[in-house]
Every structure is written in C-alpha cells, then in structure tokens.
Amino acid sequence: MPVLGLGVYQNDDCEPACLAALKHGYRHIDSARMYRNEAQVGEAVRKSGIPRDQIFITTKIYDTEHGYNSTLKAVDDSLKKFGFGYVDLYLIHSPTSGKTKRLETYRALLDAKKAGKIKTVGVSNYSPKHLEEIQAAGFETPAVNQVELHPFCQQKPIVEYCKKNGIVVQAYTPLVRGKLDNPVIVETAEKNKTPAQIAVRWSLQSGLVPLPKSSQPERVVANAEVFDFEISPEDMTKIDALDRGKEGAVTWNPVDAE
Template sequence: MAPSRGPAVTPRNLHKTLANHKGPVHVARYAKGTAKYVLSGGQDRTVRLWNPELGTEIKSYSAHGYEVLSITVAHDNSRFASSGGDRQVFLWDVMTGQTIRRIPGHMGKIFTVEFNEDATVLASGSYDSTVRLWDLRSQNRQPIQTLDEARDAVQTIHVGKSYIATGSVDGHVRTYDLRMGELRTDFLGHPVTAVVPSQDNQTYLATTIDAHVRLMDMSTGKMLNDFTGHASSSYRIRACFGHGEASVICGDEEGKVWAWDLVDDMSCPSWVLVRMLFDRPQVTDASDHQIERRHIDSARMYRNEEQVGQAVRESGIPRDEIFITSKVNNPEHGFGTALAAVDDSLKKFGFDYIDLMLIHSPLSDKERRLQTWKALIEAKKQGKVRTIGVSNYGPRHLEEIREAGLETPAVNQVELHPFCQQKEIVDYCNKHGIVVEAYTPLIRGKWDNKIVELAKKYHKDPAQLLVRWSLQRGYVPLPKSSNPDRVVSNANVFDFEISSEDMATVNAMDRGKDGAITWNPVDAP
C-alpha cells in the first residue's frame, strides 16, 4: 500500500445537502483531480451536476428510461458515462449536456461502468453476468472483448493500467491480467458489491453483502484485515479508503457512516445510537429494550462492569454487535496497576476483549499517565482490548503522549455541549485524527430558552436538537438514558438538519470552562 499522507482525519461535519432528485439516489461521483463538481444519479432516471461548495445544481442530464445505477468520469472531466436499468450506457458531454454515444448490447441492468486511464475504453458490468469492453475511438457497435466467467450479476468493476478487477453476486472477485492473459479468482462467499484497489495496487477493499469489508492482498488473495459492525444485508454498499489510505469508510443500511482505522480495525460509527451508562439497579431493564446497535459506556469507577456483562449475555444479542467501553480509574494509574485493571475488567465483564479502553482522567502526574498509556498499548498488543483512548485529556496531556513518541489515542471523551465547547481540545483532536466523544451532550436538561425555542422550530425536543448539533459539529455524542423510550427518541435525529444560521446561534452559547456542569478535569497538572 502507498504510505500514509497524514492522520486518518475523517470528515465529520455535514457540509451541504444536495436534494433535487426525486426518490433514491443510487450513485454519486466527484470530478477528477482538482475540479470541484459532483455528479449524481438516481431512481428518477436523471444525472445531475452539482457545485458542492454552494450546494447548487448546475445541470440535469436526461436520456435513461429507467433508474441510473452507475457513473464514471473521464480523466479530463470533459465526459462522463452512465448506466442503469434500461440496459444501455450513455456517454455524455459535461458542458453541453448532450449525449455523445448510446451503447446497447447487455441483456440486463448495467450495474457498473468504468473508464480506463485515458477514457479510450469503457467497461460495463451487468445483471447478465458479463463484463463488456467498448472501444470509444471507433463506432463499432460490438464490444472489443466480453468477459463471461461470472456466474451471476456483475456489481462492480475497477479498470487499472494492466488489469481489470470485477466483483459478482456469485461471491467472486476476478482479476484479469491484461498483459499476461491470466485470470485470478478470490472467493469471498457472499455477493461482492464493490472492489476498490489501493493506489499502489498491492491490496484492495472488497465490500460484501454480509456486513463485511475485507482488505485483501492483490497478488495472493489473502485477507489482511476484516472490518465489521455496519449493517449490510440487502443493498449495494461501497467502501473506500480515507485520506492517505489510513482509514476505511463506508455507509450502511441504517443511515450511518462508518470509519475504521486501516491497521487497528477500530470500528465506531459516526453516530452510536445509545449510551447506556447504567446505574446498577437499571441494568437488566435497560438491556431488555431491543435496539439494533448498542454502545455501552462503562467504567471501573462506575462499579457496574459485572452487571453490564450479565445484561449483555441475557440480552441474546451477539457480543460483536455491542461496542463496550470501559475506563481505567485514576488510583490505578501506573503500568502494572493499569494492566491489572484491564484484566480485572475482563473478568468482571466475562468477556474475551473490550472494544475501547480509556484512561478515565489525567488526575495523577505525567510519569504515571505515560506508564498507564504504555500499559494500554501492551493490553492492545495482547488482544485484550481492541482500541485505546483517553478521557478528560487537555492538549497538554495529549502532547505528553506525542512527545514520548507513543501511539496516538484513537478517542478523547470529554464533556462537550453548547455551554462548554472545549474548543482547544477539539482543535487539537481534529488536527491529530483523534475522535471526539461528547459526554453530557444533553446538559442534563439544563436548557435555556433559546435551545427550547430552536427545538420547537424544528418540531423536535431539546435533547434531539442537542444531539443533532453534536453530529453536525462532527462529534460522537453519548446521550445518557436508562429510559427506553428516551433512548429511541434521542436517536431520532436524521430527519432534519439545523441551518447554518441556527448552528451559529448555538455555537455562540459557549461559556468556556464556566459552562461545564461536571468535574471536567481537563486542566489537571
């Protein structure tokens, strides 16, 4: 793989919503290079050209008789091709909006089209199980080659300099070496919806309809990593590499966007439905309320790990569908004591691993903080925890880790809401690719009139407005509730968007450290 060009800073703020299509949008593609436009295709049979900076539609392209399923953009951005349910490929002039060429020939829906490097050849993959290669320099109506090894619909194609990779519903990724005339097949066992090679063509991501994204070795077919947690059982989902190929990004069927660290396989959705920070008498009752994806935020300080483990086992939900966080308590700082704390937490939970282990606060001293962090690194190496992070750390505490040359925390969990926005901490975390988890995002119900009135404007309650504000700011909010109805209500935030003007109003509510309503030990010496 190509070397990373920087930290895996995944965009977390909603920039614009492009919303002129009538019905589902099946595909969106950015222009190549530095050009700044987006093409999208949908159920309404149109392709639309957008300015993503302004959020405005520039042009609409109409010729398809059925839904548009795939778009590919030429290297010079002067042309694009589209395909869909009408079994045809259309080649378009971007500026004029006119069709340059119509390419029939497939016997079923065309799920995918891709140009080669200089857009002289176009590849199309179809429900008819074939991949067809078309010479765009001639007007020959017949394909120059047909690849018919697939035994079911071809869902995805990638055209490299000397190879073509395809993914099929038959569960195979097929790589055709055009120079050697050889075919290599990797069997993944489930319908393949996307194949995305790395820049150096040494590996590729394969997305399959079994809720897995697999990192595969291109030459050997060996699986190098497996990314799970997202919902994918019915629809085509396409995963891709993030910035610098340091992360993996994909959407899912529940409306979430997932980001994993490419190496560490940290799986945490951009919005986790529920934080169940249980009081001990409420554990069993809360676990009985069925929610499809759970994040349980526990801690050794809360003394509830045994109850949480019991509740998880009694819920009947598979362990790998529940994201468990715990935290090393302040008196346990130090290498040996922190390692022992991890072991004790595993014993109390009754689990083989903990998804995310944090240092609960910086309340000791520099040396003990660093020794505690080294202990978490060691626990991660031993497979006892999947991902490690910190909580209540200010920039100075995070700098201690960086200056020591140690692994960067994946997460910093801090008190964060409109009254206490922790701007210096958020800026540091964004710069260094650290996920910001916001605890107490609902301000414990201490809402002023502005928040209440804004919520009414959007026909939402204040808690929903505050969760939505956190999401649009790019945080992972952790709303606490043991009330099942309130848990569901807090997650009902994807059917509205706070305007930029109203976001500015909420942003202006910051009182700095004076706005904190919990212990907030981010300035500990």
C-alpha cells in the same frame, strides 16, 4: 465505532436501559470501572441476543488504579466483570494522577492491546498538553478523547487539536444533565424535536460522538431518534454561539490537571 452511544454513568441498575438501547438500534455502550456496572453491561449484551462483535463496548480506568502493573490487573478485572474476551475501547478516565502515572497507564493499555485484550486505546478529559506528552514519549496517538461537551461547554481548543491530529472526540454529558431550557435550544426544538434531541443532533452535526445517558428506557429510545432531521445552518450558528467555555461545564471537567 458507532456515532451514538449510551452512557451509563451513575446508573447502578443499568441493565434495563442497556437492553432498551440495544433493542432499539444502539450498538455502543460507554461504561467505566468507576461506574461499577461493567458486569451489568455484559449481562445486558448477552441477554440482547446480539452477537458480541456487533456491539462496541467502552470502559475506563480510574486514577486510583493508574500505574503499569495495576492497569494490567484492572484490564483483566474488567474483562472478568464484563464476561468478554476483549473490550473495544479502553480509556484513561482522567489525567489527574500526574504525568508519570499517566504514561505508565497508557503504556500498559498499549501492551494489553498487543495481547488482544483491547481493540483500541484512548483517553478522557485530556487537554492538548496531556496529548502532546503522549506524542513526546513516542507512543501511538490515542484514538479517542472523551470530554464533557455540549452547547454551553464546547471545548474548542481541545476539539481543534483532536481533529487536527485524527483523534475522535466523544462528548459526555451532551444533554447538560437536563438543563436544556435555553431559549435558543427550545426554539430550535419547536421546529423539529425535543430539546434533548436537538442537543444530540448538534453533537452529531459538529462531528462529535455523543454519549447521552438516561436510566429511563423510553428516554433512551427517544435520545436516538435523531437521524431523521437536520438542524439548519442558521440554527447551528445560534447554538454554537451559546458556548461559555469552561464556565459552561456541569461536571468535574479536569482538563487542566497538572
């Protein structure tokens, strides 16, 4: 899985952003059934001319489709919309449907993986409690847990658990929806790049897989220009200290769902 991906949430016309991303080196696009743009992502991949097996595609099943049979139908529908024979990573979008449906959905995704329709199965917005119920049910550990994660909401208990158990942590909303005027981030950016690039670089240096989102092609390109510099250890420490826990979240962040 590439260490940097393009998020396409709330982007009804994501094809231009996807094409710009693929043209400028991105090889990872993060979609979801809830976003209603799987077909556009698939079309962008075909128009890019880049072989399908060189691009990592993620999608997610939303809570209203949870359940064993409905999940299998959703996977088939995703493949139809994308126009692909498989998806690289399929996530449970959130844990809010309850334990029974969460586990039914996870089992269905594993069966879709056995059938060759999915390469990798993961989850999103899961806390250690939700991850442990998968283990208790005897299922394989999710490969990925995608959560809201940025300097102001660092999800430390979740990250610690995932790293201990070999689960890759993907960071959505790494740009804090543009709320990057914090003095520490601005000061760090003045030494190197833009505040957005500092936020993405902080994710990478923290061992995360950030998924910056933008509908503007020029920003999509700029968000990926983060591999020619490093944030100093001193500045990393300052940024780490900005964590406000769950109070720092700027999205729904349903990690405490029952």
